[in-house]
Amino acid sequence: MTTATRTTHAGARARGTGGRRARARVNVARAANATDDGAVSIRRRPPSGPSKHALGVGQFEFMIEEVNDKGERVTNEENRPRNILEEIVWYKDVELAERKEKFPLQLVRTALVNAPPTRDFVKAITDQLEATKQPGLIAEVKKASPSKGVIQPNFDPVKIAKAYEAGGAACLSVLTDEKFFQGGFENLQLIREAGVTCPLLCKEFIVDAYQIYLARKYGADAILLIAAVLPNQDLKYFIKIAHSLGMKCLIEVHTYGEMKRVLDGDFPIDLLGINNRDLGTFEVSLSVTTDLMNGPLGEEVKERGITMVGESGIFTIDDVNLLQDSGVGAVLVGESLVKQDTPDVGIKKLFGRPL
Numbered sequence: 001m002t003t004a005t006r007t008t009h010a011g012a013r014a015r016g017t018g019g020r021r022a023r024a025r026v027n028v029a030r031a032a033n034a035t036d037d038g039a040v041s042i043r044r045r046p047p048s049g050p051s052k053h054a055l056g057v058g059q060f061e062f063m064i065e066e067v068n069d070k071g072e073r074v075t076n077e078e079n080r081p082r083n084i085l086e087e088i089v090w091y092k093d094v095e096l097a098e099r100k101e102k103f104p105l106q107l108v109r110t111a112l113v114n115a116p117p118t119r120d121f122v123k124a125i126t127d128q129l130e131a132t133k134q135p136g137l138i139a140e141v142k143k144a145s146p147s148k149g150v151i152q153p154n155f156d157p158v159k160i161a162k163a164y165e166a167g168g169a170a171c172l173s174v175l176t177d178e179k180f181f182q183g184g185f186e187n188l189q190l191i192r193e194a195g196v197t198c199p200l201l202c203k204e205f206i207v208d209a210y211q212i213y214l215a216r217k218y219g220a221d222a223i224l225l226i227a228a229v230l231p232n233q234d235l236k237y238f239i240k241i242a243h244s245l246g247m248k249c250l251i252e253v254h255t256y257g258e259m260k261r262v263l264d265g266d267f268p269i270d271l272l273g274i275n276n277r278d279l280g281t282f283e284v285s286l287s288v289t290t291d292l293m294n295g296p297l298g299e300e301v302k303e304r305g306i307t308m309v310g311e312s313g314i315f316t317i318d319d320v321n322l323l324q325d326s327g328v329g330a331v332l333v334g335e336s337l338v339k340q341d342t343p344d345v346g347i348k349k350l351f352g353r354p355l
């Protein structure tokens with residue numbers, strides 16, 4: 001987040017609730033425009049080309065080139081991912097094909113028979129909120145990202161997780177995507193086996209039920225489900241599977257339409273996250289959370305008692321306060337903590353005191 005954007009937020013806080021509400025009304029009206037129907041905003045697969053079963057590593061790159069009726073090589077721009085989220089999701093088919101071959105679902109499920117019980121991810125957050133009167137902290141174990149490249153070159157997932165726990169984080173979020181975030185499912189297991197007791201979120205781009213079983217196998221207590229990727233039908237099915245395995249779900253939205261669609265869905269909501277980062281353009285603004293929370297859908301989640309999570313771009317205590325004022329019960333923080341040599345000290349600074 002830029003300093004300019006942060007200054008604007010601090011200013012909004014100083015102006016008080018009335019100013020924020022008026023600004024929010026304008027922004028909610030803008031967000032709820034005719035094109036924001038909340039539909040899944042990415043294409044799940046390239047529109048043409050070989051079936052997903054025939055995909056090899058990076059093969060969708062080559063699908064941009066096709067051979068036409070005359071035998072000429074032509075480019076098909078439709079098969080180029082429109083943004084990073086689409087690219088990540090398309091690549092999941094490649095990854096999943098490889099993983100399933102090495103570790104078929106039946107074996108993953110068999111391995112779950114003796115899995116230790118999960119920890120309550122939601123309760124850890126609400127307990128912290130009650131005890132500290134500040135949002136519960138979900139601290140993210142994140143080495144790199146598509147928007148920032150490598151964030152922590154001396155990345156040691158266990159060391160970082162232990163520092164987060166010592167610093168008082170309620171829960172941890174562990175990025176498992178390998179290609180774009182340099183994470184891994186193995187990091188969940190390493191952190192669990194090292195004796196970290198905070199509940200763990202598997203921060204993955206879930207498109208297939210197989211990934212939910214894998215998350216549980218590697219020690220996750222909760223999974224992320226992204227509304228920009230998954231229609232309500234998939235959300236409902238994936239939540240059912242996660243709950244049957246004892247895990248909670250963090251459903252993530254970014255727009256008014258997505259939030260409305262999720263709230264209208266026919267499924268239970270454990271946690272609802274508002275990502276301040278547009279996963280297509282990388283643009284980050286805390287006003288994504290404050291605008292939604294200060295509008296009609298914010299009223300609805302408050303009435304329904306849904307615990308809200310403000311995600312991404314959180315760097316200062318002003319940012320935490322701003323999100324808390326808008327009604328979130330938790331914050332999910334990656335970059336600003338993970339890039340520090342002493343993330344536990346970073347937590348103290350971010351919350352203005354030890355947690």
Ligand SMILES: O=C(O)c1ccccc1NCC(=O)[C@H](O)[C@H](O)COP(=O)(O)O
Binds near residue numbers: 085145275277279312
């Ligand atoms: O972080 C990215 O660049 C990114 C790009 C595309 C899809 C997802 C991305 N990040 C996932 C997240 O939402 C964040 O890791 C998480 O909310 C923490 O954000 P931050 O505190 O800004 O590191």
